[in-house]
Amino acid sequence: MLEASVLITVMCGFFGIIFKKNLVMKIVSMDVMSTGVIAYYVLIASHHxxxxxxxxxxxxxxxxxxxxxxxxxxxxxxxxxxxxxxxxPQAVILTAIVIGFSIQALMLVGVMKLSRDHPTLDCREIELRQTP
Incomplete structure (x- = not known):
């Protein structure tokens, strides 16, 4: 049952990355997916x-x-x-959490800089404006 909930979390994040067009929602979906992957590794590493x-x-x-x-x-x-x-494995998971947080922070800074140039965060509109 716990494995299924972890898999559902990863899949929700994956489909959010694919189907959401808002850049902030894509970043949140990446965070959800990485949380699911970390939860999966913790689930594997836990032994009674x-x-x-x-x-x-x-x-x-x-x-x-x-x-x-x-x-x-x-x-x-x-x-x-x-x-x-x-x-x-515990040290590796803690390192993955820290690296994931720093990557998420850098992506949010990139989206902030992108939002200064473009008044929208919709990736389709940004691609249309950047296409020559």
Whole structure:
């Protein structure tokens, strides 16, 4: 069911890019489609029963060399039986979100500059005026 809703989101964005003639609506449709793609990758990467890849240790007043030995022996025994999620896909998704936001901002600036020259945001009218 969740896969179907993600697919519907991507398809709504895709058809919005194709059928909408307003440039701002095309940008919004691209954002909807990229949100659906990111949601799809998050859906693929989510596995039940895995822990977050954040491991923290509580420091005590024990000598640092003794504490490192205790931590290494504890990590050998208990860490091997736990299943941790891979942090790389999470970092890639965060990077994709930031890049998508910056591209959307640049497209909006381009549309603002284009709207100064042309009083409309309809791509058909802009193409007709630019055609020699």
């Amino acid at each position: 029963g895995q822990l977050t890849p954040i491991v923290s240790y509580v420091k005590s007043s024990v000598d640092s060399s003794v504490a490192s030995d205790v931590i290494s022996s504890a990590s050998d025994a208990s860490m091997s039986s736990l299943s941790y999620a891979d942090p790389v």
